[in-house]
Every structure is written in structure tokens, then in C-alpha cells.
Amino acid sequence: MRSIKEHGWVYLLLIATSYLAFGKLMSTPLWNPIDVDILCEAHNLSKNPAAMFSHIGFYFSQPLLQLGFLLEYRFFGLNPSGYIAVNLFLHATNSFVVYMLVHMLFPKRPMAVLSAVLFAFGVGSYGKVFMGIHHLEALMLAGLHLLVLYFFLRNDFRRDGSIRSPLFLIGLGLFLVTGLTRSASFSLILTLIAYKAFFFKWRKGRAILSKDLLVFALVGILFYWGQSHWGYRQPTVFDNAQTGEYFSLLSIKNLFRYLNLMFFPMQQSPILEDANPLVTLLFQARSVIRFSLTMAIVSYSFFGFVFGSKAIRFFIAWTYITLLPFTSHTASGVWLNLSHLYLTSLGFCVILAAGTRGTSNLLHKAGVRRFLPYLVPLAFVLASVGLAHMLDAQHVRKAQSPAATEMREQMFRTCTSRPVQFQEQH
Secondary structure, eight states: OHHHHHHHHHHHHHHHHHHHHHGGGGGOOOOOHHHHHHHHHHHHHHHOGGGGGGSTTGGGSOHHHHHHHHHHHHHHTTOHHHHHHHHHHHHHHHHHHHHHHHHHHSSOHHHHHHHHHHHHTTTTTTTGGGSOGGGHHHHHHHHHHHHHHHHHHHHHHHHTTOTTSHHHHHHHHHHHHHTTTSOOHHHHHHHHHHHHHHTTTTTTTOOSSOHHHHHHHHHHHHHHHHHHHHSOOOOOSSOTTSOHHHHHHHHHHHHHHHHHHHHOOOOSOGGGGGOOHHHHHHHHTHHHHHHHHHHHHHHHHHHHHHHSOHHHHHHHHHHHHTTGGGTTSOSSOSSOOGGGGTTTHHHHHHHHHHHHHHHHHHTTTSGGGGGGGGHHHHHHHHHHHHHHHHHHHHHHHHHTSHHHHHHHHHHHHHTTTSOOOOOSOO
16 A cells, blocks of 8 residues: 555556557557458457467467457457557556666656656657557567566565565566567566676675576576477578678667667658658758767767766666667668667666756756756657657558558458468567
8 A cells, every 4th residue: 555655646647648648549440451460360269269279389479469469359349449548558557667667776756757757658669559459569578578677676676686585486477478478588688687787786796697687597598499499480581691790780780770760760751741841851861860869879878888877877778788689670771660669768768867857956056947958858758749640640541541441341341250360470
């Protein structure tokens, strides 16, 4: 009850923020063929849920995701609004875990609240992850990732990293469940190592490669081995003719492309066809802007590691580590998926909140002017919500096209008679 009284209002604030900012997305008709496939698959599985467990490799594929879609189908049927509503609720819950996590590492509640509110507004990821039924995967995986990190850190705080602690067992259980959605083990383990390293003195010099971390690493290796033998494996976008050096250089290039996208979320899109002249001008100057942003990102990362607090160093490392699994998802780097920035944007929100709060504190004697630094995160909030609704308007136009209308009609006519087909990746 004490925790509810102390933190419950923050959870309610984040739920309200998520639905007020993005609730309109629930009224968008189906336009994405992947979402149609998911609904038809859920309908077929609802008649025989046990069929899912005959799927070869299900232990290391995505049964938790399939069960999630099946449960949603029980409540919402073929109506997409409920699925998007669930996505927004999961996002609000993830935002609350962000608040609890940041509050644990930064002993200042306003800092934690601001970080969580920015995350709830989609700053850094710009709402793309809320716009489709299939994005349940990304939201579910991110929530599990955040919860594992929270319980791991809390166990290290309160029980000195004991592997017999209930906090550790909960974290380990969630880590096992994370492996049943999609492989993210090594990214998460690298994050835990970064925490151990940057908080080394604060942790009273306890070993970085401690028993709790080694247990997580062993479980991650076993999951990787099992998935490589029996589970679904997404093929790389690179063919065998391309060298490892090319792969590595392109991954580094994509890493900075993604980091740029958090600050400057503009890439080739039909939205630009109807954009005002200022937006068009900014897009034409994108090469100069992206080069300048890359230099600024490299500079901030270096000086943040050298002079920043242990928490700032950790969240800078978080930003890079959580992007690594996605840097090989595009061969050319021409188009990047904003939804891949969802978990990474936590680091961006924390750094933005820390800079805003720090600058405002320096101006504490300047009267009303001390609130001027908040104009920067406000600008990102407006950009995030505005871009999300622009993308949604584009999706509404797609949904009104003859092809999308026929697709929905076909779904209602035939999905009840289709054989069970498993979507190994959504």
C-alpha cells in the first residue's frame, strides 16, 4: 500500500498521457497485411489452441506472443481497436517501469518522472510502435527487458546480488520468458555488465562477473544454442559473397543512422509529398544536418563517459547496446524502422531529462526563466506526437484504398475457413 500511495499517481499519469497522446490510433481501420494475417491466424488457433504446440521449435520461437494474440482475439475478435488499446496500455506500463528504474538510479523523483513522461510521449521512437497489431511483440519484449533489468538491479541494491534472493529468481524467471518471445539475451546481458562496471565503486567493489551475472549469461548461451538448433532463425540481409568487414562497417553506419533518427526523424516517405516548405527544406539539408548530429553524438558520448555521472554513463551505454541487434536489419541504410528505437529511446529520454533538469537547476535564481530549458523536451514531445499523427493519417488513407478495403472484406469472408498457418515472425 505504501508503494501504491507513493508511486501509483505516476502510473495513472503515464496511462493518461499514453491514451491522450495516441488514443486516436485506435480508430484507424486495418491497412497492414501483417495485421490481417495475425487476426486470421488467431481465429484459426482459437478453434484448436493445442495446434500451436505442435509447431516445430516452439520452445525457442514465440509461443508467448502467439498466446497474447490468441487472448486478445478472445476479447476483441476481428476489431483492431482493442488490440491497439492493449498496445497503448503495455506502453504506459513500460513507461512506469522506466520511472521505477530511473528513480532507483537517480535519487531524484522529478528526474524520473520527466524521463518516464518523455518515454510515454514516444520521444525518440515517435509512436511508430503503437500503430499495428503486430507491434505487440516489440512492446512485450521491451517490457520484459525492462523488468529483468529492474529486478536484477534491485536485487543488487538490496541483497548484494544474491542468487538465492526472491528478487533474483523473479528476474531470472522473466529472463526465461523473454527468451520465449524473441532472442534478446546478449543485448540484455551486455546491459547488465554495463551496470556492474559503471556502478562498481557504488556497489562497494563487488565483482563485475558475479554469480548472478554468470547465471544469466549461462542461461542466455543455452537459449542461443537451443534456438540455433530447433528454433526459427531470421536470415541475415547479407549474402555470403559479402565480407565480414563490409558487414561490420555497415552495421556501424546503421548504428549512427539510428541515433540520428532519434534527433532528426526524417527519411524518405510519402508524408514529405504534402509537407510544408520548411519541412521540405530541412529534408533537403539532411546530409549536413546528419553529419553535424553525428559529430555531436560522438562528442557527447565521449565527454559523457569521461565526465558524466555513473548513471549518465550507464544510459549512454544502454543507448548503444540496445541498438546493436537492429544494425544489420537493412543492407543499404536507406530506410530505417522507427519501431526499433523503442527500447533505445529510454537512454535518449533520460539524457534529455538530465540535461533539462540540470540546466534548470543552474537557473534556479532566474525566476520564470528557469523553465526555459523545458522548451527543448517540449519541442521533442510536439514532434513525436505530430509525426505519429501524420503517419496515422497516411495509414488512414491506405486503409481507404480499394486494395485495403478488398483485403478487409476478404479477411471477413475467408479467415474462418483458412487452415492454421504459423507466422514465425511478426
